[in-house]
Structures are given as C-alpha cells and as structure tokens.
Amino acid sequence: MPDILLKNITKTFDEGRVIAVSEVNLAINEGDYVFILGPSGCGKTTLLRTISGLIQPTFGNILLDGLDVTDNSPQSREIAFVFQDFNIFPISVWENCTYALNVQGYDSDYIIEQGEKALKIVGLEDRADEIPIGWGNGDLQRIGIARAICSGAKILIMDEPLGSLDPKISAEFRWELRNIIKDSNLTAIQVTHNQEEAMAVGDYIIVMRDGRILQQDSPKQLYRFPNSLFVGNFLGGLNILEGYVNHINLPINYSTKIRLGGPKFDVISKEIQFNLDENVIIAVRPEDIYVFPNNYDYEASETNWEEITLFEAKVLEKFLTGKELVYIIELDNGDTLKVVKPEVFKYNLSIGEKIFAGIFTKQDLRIFKYPLNLQKEMDLQ
Numbered sequence: 001m002p003d004i005l006l007k008n009i010t011k012t013f014d015e016g017r018v019i020a021v022s023e024v025n026l027a028i029n030e031g032d033y034v035f036i037l038g039p040s041g042c043g044k045t046t047l048l049r050t051i052s053g054l055i056q057p058t059f060g061n062i063l064l065d066g067l068d069v070t071d072n073s074p075q076s077r078e079i080a081f082v083f084q085d086f087n088i089f090p091i092s093v094w095e096n097c098t099y100a101l102n103v104q105g106y107d108s109d110y111i112i113e114q115g116e117k118a119l120k121i122v123g124l125e126d127r128a129d130e131i132p133i134g135w136g137n138g139d140l141q142r143i144g145i146a147r148a149i150c151s152g153a154k155i156l157i158m159d160e161p162l163g164s165l166d167p168k169i170s171a172e173f174r175w176e177l178r179n180i181i182k183d184s185n186l187t188a189i190q191v192t193h194n195q196e197e198a199m200a201v202g203d204y205i206i207v208m209r210d211g212r213i214l215q216q217d218s219p220k221q222l223y224r225f226p227n228s229l230f231v232g233n234f235l236g237g238l239n240i241l242e243g244y245v246n247h248i249n250l251p252i253n254y255s256t257k258i259r260l261g262g263p264k265f266d267v268i269s270k271e272i273q274f275n276l277d278e279n280v281i282i283a284v285r286p287e288d289i290y291v292f293p294n295n296y297d298y299e300a301s302e303t304n305w306e307e308i309t310l311f312e313a314k315v316l317e318k319f320l321t322g323k324e325l326v327y328i329i330e331l332d333n334g335d336t337l338k339v340v341k342p343e344v345f346k347y348n349l350s351i352g353e354k355i356f357a358g359i360f361t362k363q364d365l366r367i368f369k370y371p372l373n374l375q376k377e378m379d380l381q
C-alpha cells in the first residue's frame with residue numbers, strides 16, 4: 001500500500017481564478033525519496049502544503065497509509081516540514097530539537113529518547129547544549145532535520161532545504177541527507193530548483209507544469225525517455241529538429257526525414273504511433289552527438305557504424321563553459337545543433353570547418369508528435 005496517495009487533487013485560489021494544482025494523482029511508497037521539479041509557479045509548494053494539511057484541497061482526497069486524512073489537521077498527519085530558512089530559535093540545539101514534543105506534552109522519557117536519536121542521526125549529539133548562534137547554514141539545517149526526525153514523523157516534506165547552502169556544501173550535504181532519510185526509513189518529498197541534486201539523489205522525480213504532473217519516473221528514465229518535449233528540454237536540454245515521417249517499418253520503426261534536404265534517421269518509438277508524412281519533432285541531447293573531422297579514418301575505428309547516422313555539418317561556433325566544450329554545428333539545410341563535449345576533447349575542430357556529425361539513432365534519438373504550439377512547449381517558464 002502506498003504511504004501517500006493523492007486522488008484527483010485540485011487546489012484553486014481567488015474563487016477559482018487561479019488553478020495552482022490540477023487533478024493530481026500520485027502514489028508514493030514508504031521509504032521513497034521523491035523530488036518535485038518544475039518552473040516557478042507550477043504548483044510545487046501548493047502540492048506540498050496540501051499533502052501536509054497546511055492548506056485544504058479544493059477537490060480530491062489525500063490518503064496516508066490507506067487512511068483518508070483530507071479533513072484531518074496537520075498535527076495528526078505525522079508529517080514534518082523542513083524549511084529553506086531553517087526556522088531555528090536562539091535556544092539550545094536540544095531545545096530546538098525537542099520543542100514540538102514539549103509543547104505537545106509528551107512524557108520526558110519519550111522526549112529524551114526521540115531527541116537523542118534525532119541528534120545522533122544528524123551528527124549533533126555532542127553539541128546538544130550549544131546555542132546555534134553564528135552557526136553555518138549546513139549545521140543549522142542539521143538542526144531543522146533533527147527537529148523533523150525528533151517529532152516521530154514518518155514523512156518528511158522539504159521545501160528547498162538545501163537552497164540556502166553554499167553550492168559546495170549543498171553538493172556534499174545532499175548525500176548526507178539521503179543517507180539520513182534511508183537509514184531512518186523515512187518517506188521524503190522535496191522541492192528543489194536544483195535539477196542536478198534531484199537527478200543525483202532522488203529515487204523518483206515528479207515534473208510539474210501548470211499545476212499538473214507531466215511525468216513521474218526514476219532520474220535515469222526521465223533523462224533517457226522524457227514523455228514530452230517540455231520534460232526533455234527542462235531536464236538537461238534538447239536539440240530539436242523539425243521533420244516528417246517518410247517511411248514506416250511496422251511495428252515500431254519510423255524513418256524520419258529532416259525537412260529541406262536534411263539527413264534521414266531511422267527512429268524507434270514504442271509508445272507513440274505516427275502516420276506517413278506526419279510532421280514530427282526529433283530530439284537529441286547535446287552530449288549524444290558525435291563530431292569528427294572530415295578526414296576521420298572510419299575503417300580504423302572499432303565503432304559499429306551501422307547504428308550511427310552520419311551527416312555533414314559545419315562548425316558555426318565553439319566555446320568553453322567551465323568543464324564543457326560547446327560546438328554549434330550547422331547542417332546542410334541550415335538547421336543547427338548544440339554539441340557538448342568534455343573540455344579536453346580529442347579533436348580540435350575549428351570554426352568554419354566542415355565536419356561529420358553522427359547520432360546513435362536507436363539509442364539516442366527521440367521522436368515526438370509536432371506540438372500545437374512548439375514555442376510554448378519548449379518554453380521553460
């Protein structure tokens with residue numbers, strides 16, 4: 001039985017004029033560490049607040065451990081919140097950690113047991129008596145997490161918990177947080193704007209847009225098989241090319257031709273059906289495009305060239321961004337593609353140089369229906 005089950009959750013504001021969350025169905029299992037990603041205003045925080053009971057859904061039901069808690073108070077839901085701004089009081093670490101249990105009148109043996117357990121988990125057991133004034137953000141958030149664990153909650157809800165941390169500390173702390181969650185067998189839902197963080201430590205990622213869930217999958221599946229152009233572009237970026245289906249080899253193989261004399265690719269699509277001559281978008285990640293100099297010796301290479309579609313191109317731009325070398329290449333038909341390689345790349349391709357480019361079509365090329373509004377579909381806002 002899923003730990004958290006959302007059935008058709010809709011939340012509107014301003015007498016229905018703002019639809020913050022729309023018909024969301026979601027199941028999260030016990031022990032899962034789930035991230036919610038999406039552009040600003042897509043409904044992430046509203047969804048978190050609805051699950052925790054801080055706000056009531058307009059429609060729909062929330063089940064925790066099989067029980068309908070839609071009308072129950074936040075306190076009764078065994079959910080703890082971890083905030084971006086820590087909410088730490090100028091009292092001792094111990095008092096911060098056990099504050100809620102004291103207010104709720106738990107007996108002192110239970111409070112001591114819970115407090116000691118929580119501080120040990122976050123590595124603050126030797127600093128319980130200190131007042132955390134002047135502490136670094138990482139340690140302050142440790143207290144915030146200890147407080148959540150101390151409450152005895154089985155579910156952690158975290159709104160940008162690492163958002164105030166220095167990027168280097170955040171990159172280290174994310175693993176610590178994951179270990180804490182897994183070791184304590186907590187179910188955790190976290191909102192972040194940091195895709196890298198979600199991809200690195202999340203079991204699942206939920207991508208939202210305009211109040212709806214577009215896709216919920218493992219990071220690898222989302223990255224390799226986005227179910228829409230928006231999801232693919234939002235997570236990691238996509239090159240897109242407009243084309244049409246010029247051959248169908250049933251049941252699953254479509255040859256698509258890029259318009260105006262561009263190259264032809266054999267694409268596999270198991271999920272979506274296409275028709276002959278249908279306009280489509282084919283998409284490829286910048287890091288999945290091979291580029292070679294014109295005089296490359298294919299015979300000498302061990303690559304299986306049968307699976308790679310090669311086409312001629314010209315280097316339009318070349319620049320370094322930190323650890324990456326970016327090429328913008330132009331196809332014969334004027335289409336352009338972004339290609340990303342490691343900073344130390346074996347070929348020194350120059351601007352203006354004629355080159356060969358290649359795509360491992362079966363593995364790396366995706367085909368999508370041509371959207372009603374391509375510009376809106378690719379807009380990351």
Ligand SMILES: Nc1ncnc2c1ncn2[C@@H]1O[C@H](COP(=O)(O)OP(=O)(O)OP(=O)(O)O)[C@@H](O)[C@H]1O
Nearest residue numbers: 013014018019020039040041042043044045046047
């Ligand atoms: N109390 C409220 N009253 C009216 N509108 C609201 C309220 N809370 C949220 N909204 C609106 O609901 C939509 C979703 O907001 P929400 O804060 O959930 O998005 P978000 O994805 O968390 O955004 P961000 O990433 O910027 O924090 C937005 O259009 C927002 O303006």
